[in-house]
Amino acid sequence: MPNPAAEERPPHLPVLYLESINILQPKSHGRYADGTLGAGGHSAGILKTSQPDGQLLGLDVDDQALEIAKARLSEFGKRAILIKGSYDNMTEHLRTIGWFCVDGIILDLGLSSMQLNTAERGFSFNKDAPLDMRFNMDQKLTAAEIVNTWSEKNLAKIIWEFGEEPKSRHIAAAIITHRPVTTTQQLAAMVLDVYKGKRGKVHPATRTFQALRMAVNKELDTLEKGLEEAVSALCGGGRLAVISFHSLEGRMVKQFFQRESRDCICPPEQPVCTCGHKASIRLITKKAIIPSQEEIDKNPRARSAKLRAAEKL
Numbered sequence: 181m182p183n184p185a186a187e188e189r190p191p192h193l194p195v196l197y198l199e200s201i202n203i204l205q206p207k208s209h210g211r212y213a214d215g216t217l218g219a220g221g222h223s224a225g226i227l228k229t230s231q232p233d234g235q236l237l238g239l240d241v242d243d244q245a246l247e248i249a250k251a252r253l254s255e256f257g258k259r260a261i262l263i264k265g266s267y268d269n270m271t272e273h274l275r276t277i278g279w280f281c282v283d284g285i286i287l288d289l290g291l292s293s294m295q296l297n298t299a300e301r302g303f304s305f306n307k308d309a310p311l312d313m314r315f316n317m318d319q320k321l322t323a324a325e326i327v328n329t330w331s332e333k334n335l336a337k338i339i340w341e342f343g344e345e346p347k348s349r350h351i352a353a354a355i356i357t358h359r360p361v362t363t364t365q366q367l368a369a370m371v372l373d374v375y376k377g378k379r380g381k382v383h384p385a386t387r388t389f390q391a392l393r394m395a396v397n398k399e400l401d402t403l404e405k406g407l408e409e410a411v412s413a414l415c416g417g418g419r420l421a422v423i424s425f426h427s428l429e430g431r432m433v434k435q436f437f438q439r440e441s442r443d444c445i446c447p448p449e450q451p452v453c454t455c456g457h458k459a460s461i462r463l464i465t466k467k468a469i470i471p472s473q474e475e476i477d478k479n480p481r482a483r484s485a486k487l488r489a490a491e492k493l
């Protein structure tokens with residue numbers, strides 16, 4: 181099956197596109213949800229594959245993404261319903277449009293190429309811009325506020341936990357010394373200084389930027405609730421596909437799937453089950469699906485992607 185989204189040269193190339201569509205198996209008369217709409221690449225695939233009657237609810241918290249997706253998906257008319265909202269409130273958004281459950285959900289985590297390439301959004305240090313990093317521009321908390329108001333201890337904690345940055349304490353100390361830190365390149369230069377100007381394959385500021393982005397958008401908290409919501413929102417036999425891009429999210433998805441696919445989650449040393457937990461899903465991917473070398477060559481952003489999927493019992 182050709183990748184129609186790739187042929188149209190969208191502003192963001194959908195990652196693991198065919199693999200996700202193969203897992204979701206969209207059908208006419210089916211109802212689907214894309215919790216992270218972006219430029220609508222995966223959504224377009226779901227709508228094309230579920231012709232003529234399949235419907236899709238697309239959610240994003242970013243107005244720019246919604247605009248782009250709206251234009252891109254206009255060919256599907258009323259079959260595509262696009263709403264500004266977070267995927268961790270999926271069940272509420274479904275009720276709003278009068279749907280009880282859906283046959284498939286995709287969550288393609290992280291940020292889009294549009295967000296990364298729009299300098300003033302402050303996600304990248306390739307161009308100088310204010311430290312913003314909000315997915316949802318209605319939100320008050322920005323990266324600048326974190327960098328300039330949080331304690332050294334809390335800065336070190338998020339840079340360590342979300343960025344897995346070995347020099348997190350040194351970077352937090354440098355931030356405190358140089359406050360106010362207001363722009364992307366100012367922060368990147370400061371991190372490079374901590375590394376005494378040494379760059380590896382990856383700029384040393386990459387991990388700090390990832391950590392700040394995750395803190396600004398509360399990405400792990402959202403994912404934790406979003407996975408629960410997604411399973412609740414699925415009809416029996418409905419499928420959930422989740423694409424993650426770094427180890428923390430990947431681990432969260434993997435552990436959630438393992439836990440929810442088991443009838444008992446008591447500690448293994450306990451002889452008799454006392455938890456009463458019942459499996460709500462069945463694993464479709466025993467091992468995460470990763471992109472082919474061909475996909476990575478075409479779209480280097482795909483290199484760390486992992487697709488995991490489950491079916492509601």
Ligand SMILES: C[S@@+](CC[C@H](N)C(=O)[O-])C[C@H]1O[C@@H](n2cnc3c(N)ncnc32)[C@H](O)[C@@H]1O
Pocket residue numbers: 192193194195215216217218219220221222223239240241242245265266267268288289290291292315402
């Ligand atoms: C990797 S992009 C999705 C790309 C999309 N699959 C495509 O093919 O174009 C991730 C998108 O998720 C959005 N997003 C991030 N957090 C969100 C949340 N809590 N709820 C809804 N959308 C969110 C971002 O704004 C971004 O547009």
